[in-house]
Amino acid sequence: MGFLTPLPGSLRLSDPAALAATWFGSGLLPRAPGTWGSLAALPPGLALAWLGGPWALVAGAALAFALGLWAAASYAAAAAKDDPSEVVIDEVAALWLVLAILPLTPVAWLAGFLLFRCFDVIKPWPVGLADRRLKGGLGIMADDMVAALYAILVILICRNFTEVL
Numbered sequence: 362m363g364f365l366t367p368l369p370g371s372l373r374l375s376d377p378a379a380l381a382a383t384w385f386g387s388g389l390l391p392r393a394p395g396t397w398g399s400l401a402a403l404p405p406g407l408a409l410a411w412l413g414g415p416w417a418l419v420a421g422a423a424l425a426f427a428l429g430l431w432a433a434a435s436y437a438a439a440a441a442k443d444d445p446s447e448v449v450i451d452e453v454a455a456l457w458l459v460l461a462i463l464p465l466t467p468v469a470w471l472a473g474f475l476l477f478r479c480f481d482v483i484k485p486w487p488v489g490l491a492d493r494r495l496k497g498g499l500g501i502m503a504d505d506m507v508a509a510l511y512a513i514l515v516i517l518i519c520r521n522f523t524e525v526l
Contacts (some may be wrong), residue, residue, distance in 0.1 A: 365389040369440035378435035388449035398449025418461035425454035434498030455509035476512035
């Protein structure tokens with residue numbers, strides 16, 4: 362795997378928890394694993410949107426969140442870290458939630474992607490609070506979902522002033 366972040370302990374990428382937590386290894390890419398995980402969420406998100414529209418993205422987000430609770434907790438325990446950066450299933454669930462409220466256009470999806478990543482990186486209150494206070498799988502997943510809610514709020518506000526989103 363050379364340039365990829367090594368997996369902790371006895372985990373292998375074939376392990377379902379590692380595969381899900383790292384979103385098929387995208388979180389193991391060097392530098393900005395959350396961005397890589399978010400980018401890797403776009404093709405299946407696009408497929409969900411094409412096949413079932415916004416509700417399919419919401420269902421996918423809920424499924425990714427539920428799977429992420431288990432996978433993130435398992436991966437974090439193996440890594441002996443509270444929130445390993447290579448766990449990116451939280452970005453997947455959160456980004457799909459943001460994309461669900463957007464039209465299926467490149468400009469709208471780029472805006473949703475950038476807004477979500479901005480709030481996930483900056484971690485304004487209560488995103489940062491959730492990141493610091495909640496532990497385990499829920500702690501890993503929750504801060505990204507709150508960041509998604511911030512992105513959704515900005516998108517809804519922008520809709521009042523422009524027709525771009």
